[in-house]
Amino acid sequence: xxxxxxxxxxxxxxxxxxxxxxxxxxxxxxxxxxxxxxxxxxxxxxxxxxxxxxxxxxxxxxxxxxxxxxxxxxxxxxxxxxxxxxxxxxxxxxxxxxxxxxxxxxxxxxxxxxxxxxxxxxxxxxxxxxxxxxxxxxxxxxxxxxxxxxxxxxxxxxxxxxxxxxxxxxxxxxxxxxxxxxxxxxxxxxxxxxxxxxxxxxxxxxxxxxxxxxxxxxxxxxxxxxxxxxxxxxxxxxxxxxxxxxxxxxxxxxxxxxxxxxxxxxxxxxxxxxxxxxxxxxxxxxxxxxxxxxxxxxxxxxxxxxxxxxxxxxxxxxxxxxxxxxx
Amino acid sequence: xxxxxxxxxxxxxxxxxxxxxxxxxxxxxxxxxxxxxxxxxxxxxxxxxxxxxxxxxxxxxxxxxxxxxxxxxxxxxxxxxxxxxxxxxxxxxxxxxxxxxxxxxxxxxxxxxxxxxxxxxxxxxxxxxxxxxxxxxxxxxxxxxxxxxxxxxxxxxxxxxxxxxxxxxxxxxxxxxxxxxxxxxxxxxxxxxxxxxxxxxxxxxxxxxxxxxxxxxxxxxxxxxxxxxxxxxxxxxxxxxxxxxxxxxxxxxxxxxxxxxxxxxxxxxxxxxxxxxxxxxxxxxxxxxxxxxxxxxxxxxxxxxxxxxxxx
Numbered sequence: 209x210x211x212x213x214x215x216x217x218x219x220x221x222x223x224x225x226x227x228x229x230x231x232x233x234x235x236x237x238x239x240x241x242x243x244x245x246x247x248x249x250x251x252x253x254x255x256x257x258x259x260x261x262x263x264x265x266x267x268x269x270x271x272x273x274x275x276x277x278x279x280x281x282x283x284x285x286x287x288x289x290x291x292x293x294x295x296x297x298x299x300x301x302x303x304x305x306x307x308x309x310x311x312x313x314x315x316x317x318x319x320x321x322x323x324x325x326x327x328x329x330x331x332x333x334x335x336x337x338x339x340x341x342x343x344x345x346x347x348x349x350x351x352x353x354x355x356x357x358x359x360x361x362x363x364x365x366x367x368x369x370x371x372x373x374x375x376x377x378x379x380x381x382x383x384x385x386x387x388x389x390x391x392x393x394x395x396x397x398x399x400x401x402x403x404x405x406x407x408x409x410x411x412x413x414x415x416x417x418x419x420x421x422x423x424x425x426x427x428x429x430x431x432x433x434x435x436x437x438x439x440x441x442x443x444x445x446x447x448x449x450x451x452x453x454x455x456x457x458x459x460x461x462x463x464x465x466x467x468x469x470x471x472x473x474x475x476x477x478x479x480x481x482x483x484x485x486x487x488x489x490x491x492x493x494x495x496x497x498x499x500x501x502x503x504x505x506x507x508x509x510x511x512x513x514x515x516x517x518x519x520x521x522x523x524x525x526x527x528x529x530x531x532x533x534x535x
Numbered sequence: 536x537x538x539x540x541x542x543x544x545x546x547x548x549x550x551x552x553x554x555x556x557x558x559x560x561x562x563x564x565x566x567x568x569x570x571x572x573x574x575x576x577x578x579x580x581x582x583x584x585x586x587x588x589x590x591x592x593x594x595x596x597x598x599x600x601x602x603x604x605x606x607x608x609x610x611x612x613x614x615x616x617x618x619x620x621x622x623x624x625x626x627x628x629x630x631x632x633x634x635x636x637x638x639x640x641x642x643x644x645x646x647x648x649x650x651x652x653x654x655x656x657x658x659x660x661x662x663x664x665x666x667x668x669x670x671x672x673x674x675x676x677x678x679x680x681x682x683x684x685x686x687x688x689x690x691x692x693x694x695x696x697x698x699x700x701x702x703x704x705x706x707x708x709x710x711x712x713x714x715x716x717x718x719x720x721x722x723x724x725x726x727x728x729x730x731x732x733x734x735x736x737x738x739x740x741x742x743x744x745x746x747x748x749x750x751x752x753x754x755x756x757x758x759x760x761x762x763x764x765x766x767x768x769x770x771x772x773x774x775x776x777x778x779x780x781x782x783x784x785x786x787x788x789x790x791x792x793x794x795x796x797x798x799x800x801x802x803x804x805x806x807x808x809x810x811x812x813x814x815x816x817x818x819x820x821x822x823x824x825x826x827x828x829x830x831x832x833x834x835x836x837x838x839x840x841x842x843x844x845x846x847x
Contacts (some may be wrong), residue, residue: 259677265714351826352782467688
């Protein structure tokens with residue numbers, strides 16, 4: 209234990225010291241160069257460590273993954289498109305894709321609706337009430353998916369009929385005289401998938417709320433007052449004035465949650481490990497890689513994920529350019 | 536996001552001033568600012584807040600119950616049958632250290648999270664400085680590359696990195712996961728910090744240059760102190776993300792002597808029958824530090840989420 213702590217301290221000092229030293233050396237190297245060259249070279253030296261990290265951990269592996277997706281399970285021979293063909297024709301993977309699609313549709317929309325609702329309502333409280341409410345809603349952000357898994361086990365847990373229930377949901381159901389339901393195994397109508405989505409909504413609504421709340425507070429008061437004087441109702445003020453003004457933030461929150469949803473791994477992994485028809489692509493990726501030992505399938509799955517994300521990437525870039533032009 | 540930390544943040548563009556949770560500067564928003572909010576607003580919010588907190592509260596209550604009690608009746612019975620109150624215990628909290636070795640996992644989590652938070656900030660700050668205050672060919676292209684990489688799911692990197700680590704023989708070490716988190720967090724770090732630096736007054740840099748300060752000096756003496764809010768908010772984000780990360784921990788470290796809290800907790804989640812009350816205490820133990828960090832630094836965290844976008 210003590211050795212671990214010392215190691216950790218050394219790592220922090222070494223890592224930070226090393227990073228400072230690297231930049232110091234890079235800076236000195238640039239200063240050795242004659243005047244004009246120093247200015248030309250220095251920016252690249254400042255960027256070098258960051259781009260090395262990105263190149264090694266994102267760019268190179270992405271290229272490699274695309275190649276692996278056309279190779280067999282041990283990445284020793286090329287097999288063309290057969291990984292994609294196998295996956296797309298497999299019933300299990302189609303079910304996984306369908307689930308992922310449900311997640312993509314339900315979670316970002318649900319997060320925005322909830323976030324908007326809470327932000328709008330909390331805005332009408334007095335400051336102390338607003339702060340307390342927002343902190344409570346935002347708190348799951350710190351808890352993380354594994355902690356959420358522990359928490360929600362005690363909501364969805366089920367004991368056989370006749371025994372006392374220890375899960376809150378079944379406690380309520382049996383309290384009203386119903387039979388306990390094994391929620392996480394109930395795939396009829398994908399109920400179990402929706403229950404897992406509730407966990408993600410619980411975790412992310414605070415994030416949406418914080419951003420949307422900031423945007424709502426930025427809508428000029430004069431506009432709202434003017435609308436009220438003209439006799440507009442609160443509902444039409446919200447949908448015709450507030451919503452259009454916070455459009456950019458709405459889209460940003462939507463995209464952020466969407467990306468998070470596509471990568472959703474922890475919640476499904478800890479709650480059902482993708483069983484009972486709850487599988488999603490990120491969990492399938494993990495299980496193909498480790499349980500199934502098939503690097504080809506795993507790679508093909510993430511490449512498909514990547515393809516879905518490309519339009520989002522294009523939008524991000526366009527948006528960024530517009531922001532920069534306005535800066 | 537958190538992974539959650541399922542959330543990986545794409546920083547936000549707002550055309551407005553950043554406002555913290557529970558804004559300090561209230562604007563007169565209501566018809567009559569002194570009026571109380573309508574009753575239904577307060578009721579709806581109280582209901583939502585209860586729904587948000589009760590699951591966590593249930594976990595907390597269960598963590599103080601004995602194994603037999605926790606397995607045979609719901610945590611709410613503590614309140615319906617007050618006799619149960621006397622049966623509460625702290626045993627689970629000592630068991631997680633003796634039976635599940637959460638203590639070691641806690642130190643591992645710290646040993647993973649702290650370097651994986653501090654090192655990328657430093658590297659990213661230099662890059663952000665170059666992007667903001669230096670002119671060079673290819674700058675726009677490289678910046679766009681950073682923006683594009685923000686949304687790349689890190690899963691694409693895992694298979695090749697796992698193979699690479701296998702060849703280098705560093706799988707399962709702290710180094711393996713530090714480097715991964717540095718690489719995966721870098722584009723967001725550069726992006727957030729650069730956006731913040733771009734709002735700093737350029738005159739300061741110009742006058743420092745006239746006074747003969749080198750870029751290196753300007754960076755350390757002026758820009759780093761002035762960028763503290765952005766650096767702090769990224770630090771909180773990255774810390775929460777790394778602390779709560781499961782996927783990368785499973786892949787690069789895996790269960791064993793170096794496992795962080797997330798993996799230790801997942802193995803408790805797996806042992807259904809016997810270990811429920813350990814799961815609860817372990818779960819809460821895992822959450823304590825991020826919750827403290829989050830609550831005490833919430834202001835910076837929110838500012839970081841919304842900032843970087845305040846147009847200068």
